[in-house]
């Protein structure tokens with residue numbers, strides 16, 4: 392039975408439904424129907440992820456209900472699966488979908504709109520508003536928490552700040568990885584670092600995020616683009632996406648190799664030859680790669696204006712200790728990049744344009760596709776390092 396307060400119509404791109412919804416909205420008489428959803432739930436106790444049938448709540452004034460098409464399976468979710476938690480949790484933070492229902496104060500999307508659902512919130516204000524994390528009540532009455540959004544589900548409910556409109560007709564499968572992998576990796580290069588043509592970059596980690604960083608470096612004309620990984624197959628993929636040089640860190644010291652590839656005439660104040668990249672990105676977040684990016688960034692001739700930057704992109708799990716003299720004597724920058732300093736409404740159209748003209752080869756970045764019921768297999772493959780690029784779920 393329809394409950395007054397939300398949209399009643401449901402399903403597809405029926406223009407009549409959308410028109411009726413808009414009329415209803417303009418009158419602020421909203422009729423909602425319960426939205427059944429199949430959701431992957433990570434139990435509070437250790438154990439396999441379960442697929443549960445739930446009824447999504449009616450959207451609050453600032454929430455949107457979205458039917459999802461596909462979602463990425465991001466490496467950072469492994470930390471949540473293995474980390475301590477106080478309740479069941481729901482995961483997934485990048486997806487494509489179609490708006491089904493909107494809350495009364497939502498005006499940037501309407502039912503029937505194609506959207507990305509991404510953990511990187513849109514910017515609104517001033518004053519900026521902090522988005523509210525989705526919380527789901529399960530059939531057994533227990534509550535499952537999210538870190539903002541959940542997209543390992545065939546329908547989701549999200550704060551409107553996590554929902555970005557995309558043009559009708561946009562592909563809805565591989566584009567889901569724009570929501571995290573692309574915005575994080577490409578954004579680190581173009582937004583956080585602001586890499587320009589001719590500047591040198593080293594990218595540690597040729598997984599989903601690293602490949603997106605490599606692709607962005609190629610788009611802006613960086614040279615050389617040095618990819619570092621432990622897996623020869625991933626390095627081969629990195630070359631296809633724009634890496635000009637690759638370093639297999641199981642065979643050589645990556646910092647030494649990067650310095651060999653990037654010599655500069657001159658010596659630093661300690662008498663060492665000057666070499667290294669303008670920008671070194673750690674797209675892994677491991678203790679070792681986080682330490683390596685600073686020495687991989689170029690040292691400098693005393694008095695020169697050149698400065699290099701080490702950028703943390705992958706999520707570090709422990710304290711970072713750096714060679715303080717390296718930082719000081721070479722006036723290096725060490726910075727973080729969270730979500731690629733992205734503004735989704737500005738950046739998503741750009742990445743869709745790159746995708747359309749072949750500069751962002753999402754089709755070859757997405758190497759495996761799973762059904763929602765196969766989520767445990769997807770997570771296991773990710774854990775074993777079997778997934779090149781990114782795996783996605785399709786609903």
Ligand SMILES: [Zn+2]
Nearest residue numbers: 465467571572
């Ligand atoms: Zn992610």
